[in-house]
Each structure stands twice: as C-alpha cells, then as structure tokens.
Amino acid sequence: MTAALRFDPIRLPEKCEQLRKEVRAFLAEEIAAGTFDPHKPNREDTDAPEFSRRVGAKGWLGMTWPKKYGGQERSFLERYVVTEEMRVANAPTRRFFVADRQSGPVLIKYAPEHIKMDILPRICRGEICFAIGMSEPNSGSDLFAAKTRATKTDGGYLINGTKIWTSSAHIADYMIAIFRTSQPTKENRRHGLTQFLVKMKQPGIRVNPIGQITGQYEFNEVVFTDFFVPDDHVLGEVDGAWKQATSELAYERSGPERFLETYYVLTELVRAVGPNPDTRSAEGIGRLVAQLHTMRRMSVSVAGMLQAGKEPVVEASIVKDIGTVWEQQLPHRVRDLAAFVEETATNRETLERQLDFAIKTAPKLTIQGGTTEVLRGIIARGLGLR
Amino acid sequence: MAESDNIVVETAEKIFADLADPQTVNNDKKDSWQAPLWQALSEAGLPLAWVPDDLGGSGTSLADGFALLNAAGRFAVAVPLAETMLAGWLLAQAKIASPEGEMTVLPASPKDRITRDADGALSGRARGVPFAKAAKHFAVLAHGKDGASIALVDASKGRIETGLNVGYDHSDTVTLDKVQPVAIKPAPKGFDQTTMMLMGGVARSLQIAGALESMLDISVRYSNERVAFEKKISKFQAVQHNLARLAGESAAALAAATSAADAIANARSFDDAVYLEAASAKIRCAEAAEKGGAIAHQVHGAIGFTLEHILHRYSLRALAWRDDFGSESHWAVELGKLIANRGADELWPLVASR
Numbered sequence: 001m002t003a004a005l006r007f008d009p010i011r012l013p014e015k016c017e018q019l020r021k022e023v024r025a026f027l028a029e030e031i032a033a034g035t036f037d038p039h040k041p042n043r044e045d046t047d048a049p050e051f052s053r054r055v056g057a058k059g060w061l062g063m064t065w066p067k068k069y070g071g072q073e074r075s076f077l078e079r080y081v082v083t084e085e086m087r088v089a090n091a092p093t094r095r096f097f098v099a100d101r102q103s104g105p106v107l108i109k110y111a112p113e114h115i116k117m118d119i120l121p122r123i124c125r126g127e128i129c130f131a132i133g134m135s136e137p138n139s140g141s142d143l144f145a146a147k148t149r150a151t152k153t154d155g156g157y158l159i160n161g162t163k164i165w166t167s168s169a170h171i172a173d174y175m176i177a178i179f180r181t182s183q184p185t186k187e188n189r190r191h192g193l194t195q196f197l198v199k200m201k202q203p204g205i206r207v208n209p210i211g212q213i214t215g216q217y218e219f220n221e222v223v224f225t226d227f228f229v230p231d232d233h234v235l236g237e238v239d240g241a242w243k244q245a246t247s248e249l250a251y252e253r254s255g256p257e258r259f260l261e262t263y264y265v266l267t268e269l270v271r272a273v274g275p276n277p278d279t280r281s282a283e284g285i286g287r288l289v290a291q292l293h294t295m296r297r298m299s300v301s302v303a304g305m306l307q308a309g310k311e312p313v314v315e316a317s318i319v320k321d322i323g324t325v326w327e328q329q330l331p332h333r334v335r336d337l338a339a340f341v342e343e344t345a346t347n348r349e350t351l352e353r354q355l356d357f358a359i360k361t362a363p364k365l366t367i368q369g370g371t372t373e374v375l376r377g378i379i380a381r382g383l384g385l386r
Numbered sequence: 387m388a389e390s391d392n393i394v395v396e397t398a399e400k401i402f403a404d405l406a407d408p409q410t411v412n413n414d415k416k417d418s419w420q421a422p423l424w425q426a427l428s429e430a431g432l433p434l435a436w437v438p439d440d441l442g443g444s445g446t447s448l449a450d451g452f453a454l455l456n457a458a459g460r461f462a463v464a465v466p467l468a469e470t471m472l473a474g475w476l477l478a479q480a481k482i483a484s485p486e487g488e489m490t491v492l493p494a495s496p497k498d499r500i501t502r503d504a505d506g507a508l509s510g511r512a513r514g515v516p517f518a519k520a521a522k523h524f525a526v527l528a529h530g531k532d533g534a535s536i537a538l539v540d541a542s543k544g545r546i547e548t549g550l551n552v553g554y555d556h557s558d559t560v561t562l563d564k565v566q567p568v569a570i571k572p573a574p575k576g577f578d579q580t581t582m583m584l585m586g587g588v589a590r591s592l593q594i595a596g597a598l599e600s601m602l603d604i605s606v607r608y609s610n611e612r613v614a615f616e617k618k619i620s621k622f623q624a625v626q627h628n629l630a631r632l633a634g635e636s637a638a639a640l641a642a643a644t645s646a647a648d649a650i651a652n653a654r655s656f657d658d659a660v661y662l663e664a665a666s667a668k669i670r671c672a673e674a675a676e677k678g679g680a681i682a683h684q685v686h687g688a689i690g691f692t693l694e695h696i697l698h699r700y701s702l703r704a705l706a707w708r709d710d711f712g713s714e715s716h717w718a719v720e721l722g723k724l725i726a727n728r729g730a731d732e733l734w735p736l737v738a739s740r
Contacts, residue, residue, distance in 0.1 A: 005599075005633060007641035009648035011740075020738065088734050263734075271730035282722030283715060289725050290666035290718065291673075293737055294642040301641060315637065322634045379633050380626035383606050 005315060009297070010304030016081045023085040026058060030091070038090045039350050041264050041357055042216065047171050048092035049126075055086075055093075056126025061100050065108060069116055070124030076307040080300065084256035090264060094168060094218075099123045102252055103130035103176050110235035110244065111197065119174070119197075133163040133177025133198065133222065140165075141374050143178070144190045144242065148224065150179035156231050157181070157196070159204075159224040167368075169207050169220040172200050182239045190242035195235040204228065214360040252369060254302035254316035259295040259323035261365055262358040265334040265351070266292070272338065272345040284337040288330065295323050314382030321375040324365045331358035394435065394450040395457050401426045402461040408600075408696040411464070424465050424488070433470035434484050441483040443474055451475075452647035455589050456640075459596020462699040464555055466490055466517035468589050473525035476582060480536035480571035487522035490515055492560055496583045496712045500562060502530035507564040508537060516710055518558035519548050526562075527573065527582050534578055537567035553699075553706035581656050586711030587668035588650060591643035594671040594707050597700040598636040601682040604697065605629060609685055619685070628681050635678035642670040645740070659739055661724060665717040672714035675704035 031038055035051050055061055060082045065071025083101075086093050104123050107116055122128045139145035148161025159179055169175065175198040182192035198205075204227030209217040236244045266288055273281045298319050305312040335355055341348065366372045380386050405423040427433055435451045437443020446454075451471060458467055466488045473489035492512035493500060500510035508528050518524070524539040543565040551557035606629060609620035619625050646660075646667035653660045679701040683690050690697040708714060725733055 005637050005640065007637055007644065009641075009645040011648075084738065088738075267730050267733055270726060270733055273726055275727050275729065277722060277726040279719055282720075282726060283718045284722065285725055286665070286718030286720065286722030287669055287673075287714075289662070289721055289733070289737070290642075290669035293662055293666040293740065294638050294645075294670040296737060297645040297740065298637065298641040314633075318630075318634050318637045321630065322638060373627070376627040376630035377623075379630035383602075383629055383633060385606065385609065385620040385626045385629060 005318070006305070006312070007298055007301040007315065008304065010301050012077050012081065012300065013075075016078055019078055020081050020085060022058075023060070023082055026054075027085065027089045027091060030054070031089070036090065036092050039264070039268070039354070041090045041262075041354060041361075042214070046092040047095055049095060051092055052095040052126035052129075054126070055096060056124055059124075061096055061126050062104050062120060062124040065104060065120060065124070069108070070121030077300075077303055080256065080303045084260065084296075087256055087260045088263060095129045095171065096123070096126050097257075098132060098168065099128065099130035099174075101255065102132065103174070105251065106176055106195070106235060106244075107197070110195065112232050115197065115232060128173040129168055129171050131166050131169045131172035131175040131200070131222075133166055133169075133175045135163065135165045137162055137164050141371050144184065144193065146178055146180055146193055148177075148179050150181050150194060150196065150229065152181075153228070156233070157229045159196075159198075159227040159229055161224055163222040163224075165210070165219045166222050167219045169200070169222045170209055170217075174198060175200055175222070176235065178241045188242075192239050193241040194238050195241045195244060196229050197233040197235055198227075198229060199233075202227065213363070214357065250302070250306060250311060250313050250316035253320040253375075254299055254306075254312075256296070256299055258320045259292070259299065259327050261324075261327045262330045262361060263292070263327070265331050265354050265358050268347060268351040268354055269334045269337055269341075271347050272341040272351050274342075274345070278340065281337055281340060284333065288333060291326055295319070295326060299323065314379055317370075317375045317378045317382070320370060321372055321379065325372065328362045328365045331355055331362055335359070392450055392453060394432070394446055395453045397430050398427075398432055398454050398457050399461075401430060401432075402457065402463060406461050406463055406465075408462055408699050412694070412696050412699060420465055423463075427465070427467060428486070433467055433488070434474045436471050436475035437478050437484045441478055441481065442486075443478070443484055448651040449647065452588070452592055452644075452651065456592040456596045456643070456647075459593035459704075460600050462597055462600070462696075462703050464553075464699075464703070466520055468593060469517050469521070472586055472589055473521075473523070475585065476525040476527065476536055477538055479574055479577055482536060482538050482569045482571055485523055485538070485568075488517065488520050489523045489525055490517050490521040491525045491527075491582070491586065492518070493527065493579070494586065494710055496579065496716055499579070500526055500528040502528040502535055502537075502570070503564070504531070505566075506570055507566055508539065508562045508570075509564055511559065511561045513559045514551070514557050514709060515560045516551075517556050518544075518546050518560045519556045523568070524560065526567070527579055528570075529579075532572075534573035535570050536573050536577075537570040539565055539567045551706035551709065553703035555703065555706065557706070557709075576655060583711045584656060584661065584664035585650065587717065588643065588646045588664050590707040590710050591639070591664075591667040591671040592647060594675050594704045595636070595639040595643040597704040597707075598632075598639050598674055598678045601678060601697070601700045601704075602629070602632050602636045604700075605632060605682045605685045612687075625685060628684060632678050632681040632685075635674040635681070639671045639674035639678070642667040649740070658724065658728070658736060662721065662736055663740060665721040668712065668717050669714040669721070672708035675708055679704055 062071040150157040181194040206223040208221040431444030434443035435446035469490040474484040545561040547559040646663040649663035
C-alpha cells in the first residue's frame with residue numbers, strides 16, 4: 001500500500017474563535033484609523049512599521065514561542081487564526097511576516113542563547129524585519145548550487161557574493177542566509193553550505209531593488225563584499241545546512257498564505273454580482289467557494305498535525321501545490337465571471353483594479369517558496385516513486 | 387490507504403477483502419460474489435448501521451457509518467450498501483423500523499419529487515435511483531399539502547425501468563402511481579429534500595474519496611512495475627508529476643468528504659455551515675473524480691482501458707457517483723446562490739467558521 005495521506009477533519013478549538021474576534025476588532029480599528037485599505041491588495045509595497053509594533057503589542061508575533069523570548073506559548077492553531085485574518089483583510093504584514101513564520105523558529109532552533117535573548121523579543125515586539133537569503137543568480141530551486149562564499153577569518157567569516165530575489169532586503173534588519181563554507185563532496189553535493197544570521201544595513205552589503213511585473217520593487221539583489229559575520233552568527237552545523245533546511249518547510253508551505261493571496265477578488269466578485277446571481281455566476285462562485293473551503297480544510301488539517309508534533313511534509317507540499325495553483329487561477333476565473341457583471345455594479349471599478357493587480361501577481365505564486373515542480377518532486381518521493 | 391481505527395471499519399474491510407476483492411469480482415462473469423458479500427455484510431449489521439437498535443438496526447454512530455462508506459469506496463463495492471444505509475437513516479428520521487434486505491432511497495435527484503395525496507398514496511417519478519432493481523424496499527421522501535413525510539414502500543409496488551450508470555451499476559427510473567406505503571410518518575421539523583440530498587451527496591463524496599485513494603495506490607504500484615524505455619515509468623519526471631497531482635486530487639477529495647462527514651456527524655441542524663461543507667464535498671469530490679481518474683488512466687495506458695483490469699471499477703464508479711443526489715453543477719449553483727444571498731462580507735466568516 002502507498003503511504004497513507006492523512007487529512008483528518010481537525011477543527012479549531014473554541015479559544016481560537018475568541019482570538020479571531022479580537023483580531024477582527026483590531027483590524028477594523030486599524031482600517032477605520034486609515035492604516036490600510038482592505039480593498040487595496042498591494043500590501044507588499046506598504047511598509048507599516050507602526051502597525052507592526054501594534055501587532056506585536058497585541059502579543060500576536062512569535063505567539064507560539066517560549067515566554068522567555070517574548071513569546072506567548074500559544075498553540076500553532078491560534079497563530080493560524082491570526083495569520084488568516086490578517087491575510088484576508090489585506091493587512092500590511094510584510095515587515096513582520098517572514099520573521100514570525102520562519103526566521104524566529106530557525107533562531108530558536110539553532111542560534112546561541114545570547115542571540116536568541118537579543119533578537120527574538122524584538123521580533124515579538126514587531127520592531128525588526130527579516131529577509132531570507134537563499135536564491136543566487138545561478139541558484140534558485142537548486143539551492144545546493146549556491147556559490148556565495150563565507151571564508152573563515154579571525155573571529156568569524158568574510159562573505160563575498162550575491163543573493164537575489166530577496167524579498168524585503170531593502171527594509172530588513174536581519175537576513176538568514178546560506179553561504180558556502182566548503183566545496184561539495186563527491187558523495188554529497190549538498191555538503192558545504194552553512195546557515196548564517198546576517199545583520200543588514202552595514203558596510204559591505206549593497207541592496208539593489210529589482211522591479212517586478214506588478215510594478216512593485218519588493219525584491220532585491222543583495223551584494224556582499226568582504227562582509228564580516230562573527231562566529232556566533234553561525235546557525236547550526238558548519239557545512240551542514242542541508243540537514244536543517246527541510247524540517248521547517250512544512251510550516252512554511254501549508255499556511256493560509258498559500259491559498260489566500262488573491263482571495264480578495266472573490267469577495268469583490270460576490271459583491272459585484274449582488275444577492276440574486278444568474279445561473280452562470282452562481283455556478284462559478286459555488287465552485288470557487290467549494291474549492292476554497294476544501295483548501296482551507298486541508299491547510300487547517302496540516303496545522304493540526306503540526307500542533308500535534310507530527311511532520312506532515314508530503315501533506316504540506318500538497319497543500320502548497322494545489323493551493324498556489326488555485327490562487328493563481330482564481331483571478332482568471334473571477335475575470336471570466338466578472339464579464340457578466342452589470343455595468344451598474346457600484347464596486348465595478350474596485351473589482352477591475354483588483355483584478356489588474358491579481359492577474360499580475362499570479363505568476364509568482366507557484367514559484368516563490370518552492371516551485372510547483374519542486375513540490376511535486378517531494379510529493380513523488382513521499383509516494384515512493386523516487 | 388488510511389488504517390482503520392474503528393471496529394466497524396475493521397469488520398467491513400475484512401469482509402470486503404475476503405468477499406469483494408476487486409480482482410476476484412472483476413474476473414467473475416456471473417456475479418456469484420454478490421450474494422455471499424451481501425449476506426456477510428448483513429450478518430455484521432452493516433447495511434442498517436445507521437438504524438437504532440429499537441428500529442431493527444445496529445445503532446452505529448453517524449461518524450462510523452461515514453468511515454464505513456469511505457472504506458466501501460476503497461473497494462469500489464458494488465452492492466447497495468450505501469443505499470440501504472441511507473434508506474435506513476431516512477426511515478429512522480421518522481422512527482419507522484427498517485425491514486431486512488436491500489433498500490434504496492427516492493428521489494435520488496434534487497429535481498425529482500414524490501407527492502403524497504390526501505389518502506397517503508404516493509405518486510411521482512424518480513430518475514437515476516441507484517440499485518432500485520435490487521431493492522426489496524424503498525425509503526421515500528414525499529411531499530403533501532401539510533409538508534414532508536417519510537415512507538417505507540414495497541419495491542414491487544413501483545414500476546421500474548432499469549438502466550445502468552457510467553460505472554455499470556443499476557441506476558433505474560422508479561415510477562410510483564398512487565402506491566400505498568407500508569408505513570408513512572411526518573418528517574421531522576426542518577427535514578426536507580435538501581437535507582436528504584446533502585446526506586446522500588456526502589455518502590457519495592466519501593465513496594469517491596475512497597475510490598481515488600485506491601486509484602492512487604494502484605497507479606503508484608503499476609508505475610513501479612511497468613518498464614518502458616528501459617526503466618520503470620515511475621522514474622520519469624512527467625509520470626511522477628502526474629502522480630503527485632493525482633495525490634493532490636485524492637487528498638482534496640478525502641479532506642472535503644471527511645470534513646463534511648464530521649460536520650454532519652456533529653451537527654445539531656443542517657445550517658449554512660453544514661450546507662457549505664456538504665455541497666463543497668460533492669463539488670470538489672466530483673472534480674477530483676474527473677481529474678484524478680484521468681491521471682490514473684493515463685499512467686496505466688492501454689491496460690487500464692480494458693475490462694480485464696480493475697482500474698475501471700474505481701474510475702467509472704467515481705464518475706458515476708458524481709451524478710447521484712445532485713451533480714456538482716447543481717450544488718455549485720445552489721451554493722453560489724447561498725453565498726451571494728448572504729453577501730460578500732459574510733463569505734469569509736462562513737468559510738472561517740469551519
């Protein structure tokens with residue numbers, strides 16, 4: 001028998017619903033105060049440092065982390081609720097999202113204690129922004145082709161080389177990056193990369209913005225020239241990053257952000273169609289909602305397994321595969337249906353503006369954070385095909 | 387394939403493995419497997435799983451019964467197990483005792499309607515009724531001037547035009563012409579044909595999800611055996627990615643169907659949230675039956691297109707099950723209307739409430 005895929009019908013516990021109310025009330029206040037416009041999804045262009053601090057003050061950053069690092073020791077399912085409500089509201093989460101989802105957990109696992117005590121509480125307070133330095137000009141999905149060197153020197157390493165497609169590097173305070181400390185071996189081509197914590201905004205680092213097809217400048221080229229990183233900024237085993245890279249991926253891949261990225265166009269379509277849709281609109285909306293509901297149930301199921309201490313790597317990859325394909329197609333399906341919306345619909349312009357942006361966003365969704373091809377390779381391995 | 391973690395499913399899986407092995411069944415041109423299988427299922431109390439003890443059944447929980455249907459899907463079981471379970475469940479809603487033997491439910495489509503006249507006689511035509519020809523009794527939801535009733539009808543009192551669905555199982559047209567039921571009682575308050583269709587749809591969703599699990603399983607195994615261009619076809623990336631997509635469709639179907647089953651098993655009423663769950667399950671599982679089944683066939687090539695191979699037992703049944711108790715198109719329109727009627731700002735709260 002093939003390895004069983006598990007998607008148990010996990011429900012969010014009652015305490016999550018109280019939290020959801022708090023998050024909605026908070027976001028409603030922020031919207032009322034003009035912090036952001038929920039109908040404008042170009043969140044990525046908006047750096048909102050004050051909003052980030054207010055989210056931190058609510059205790060919603062690093063909320064699953066140990067209290068001694070500023071966390072709340074709350075469940076992964078509670079974090080899930082905060083994440084999905086922020087995403088659906090189009091809240092400007094960019095400043096804290098990476099740190100909260102990924103960088104913090106890596107530091108908790110691999111950073112020395114004094115660094116954890118220094119940095120994690122600041123993430124929890126919403127004060128600092130993280131970037132992830134993985135891709136290089138000749139190393140994308142093939143992570144282990146990375147060439148940017150970390151050369152041993154007195155008390156640390158000298159970094160030389162270039163990272164690219166680095167989201168938020170222009171505002172980031174820190175980056176967690178992989179650099180080459182040794183050459184790969186014949187037996188293991190993944191050998192020789194080491195994970196580092198990098199303090200940004202220092203001499204020796206140049207950040208060059210890269211324009212994206214959405215018109216935004218959200219990712220960057222980051223050039224290191226004899227940039228010094230101290231020894232205590234090594235995260236985990238020297239030359240052994242490949243052992244560390246995979247275990248966090250289930251968290252990164254299965255969250256609500258993997259199917260809600262273009263959700264706003266569906267809400268706006270329902271608004272434009274009004275309470276009495278024709279058959280074609282009703283059928284189109286019904287299918288999309290059924291698909292959305294199914295995605296979310298799968299994603300919550302993975303969150304529940306993670307909370308229970310399991311490692312649903314294949315299930316998480318499935319969620320990202322079909323979730324990102326879905327959110328990529330969504331603007332086009334909504335466009336199909338929007339063609340029949342009455343000219344008089346009051347939100348017509350909003351819907352058209354949103355579609356314009358979502359259609360331009362769509363191509364990246366199946367590339368960032370693990371391409372569809374990479375994910376299907378992981379799923380195939382889980383099925384026993386590789 | 388999910389391990390069974392309850393005794394009902396364990397019992398059923400043992401019976402299916404012994405008496406409904408798809409390869410054995412497929413080789414048997416005389417259908418001589420059917421009678422022993424039905425007898426074993428009946429002796430284990432499975433067809434009347436959802437009927438309380440005092441009404442002649444075995445009083446199994448809704449949740450265990452749903453898990454049983456999922457297991458039946460994994461074996462592409464082609465006896466009226468799901469239909470008898472649904473019939474027993476329907477009769478139990480009105481506290482009508484279930485008789486022994488095969489049953490089915492009507493109507494089996496949201497478009498058909500059976501009416502009850504002032505004398506309590508039932509009339510109407512129901513199309514696409516699964517296993518009507520094999521049934522000894524029908525459980526009927528009928529509408530009269532004073533609301534819905536549930537009735538037990540002797541199958542010999544109806545006129546049956548037989549037909550086969552895409553999966554070669556009986557899907558018949560049943561016409562009742564002033565038929566006096568064996569028993570008839572008012573349906574509980576709030577129970578209507580939509581409730582019955584949602585329940586039937588979730589049963590079919592679980593069966594489709596089970597069939598997809600098996601299609602994934604046999605497709606993976608086949609790809610690890612079949613050699614082409616001097617290597618196992620499982621080593622070709624194009625095949626791997628197709629199977630990964632099949633796994634995704636199987637996973638989506640399983641998640642949607644088990645979530646809807648869990649929702650109904652724990653529901654106090656069939657509210658909007660249960661409606662979302664059940665309608666979504668039928669829509670998404672039907673889509674998965676199409677997409678996933680196509681991949682399973684593609685991986686198998688010509689051998690999967692033969693009657694000798696077992697693949698069609700799953701793939702065609704999964705496609706046929708899409709049509710029962712409202713197709714995905716039907717439910718998409720109805721769900722779309724519900725969502726539109728609730729309004730744009732109520733969409734996310736509804737989705738997030740699950």
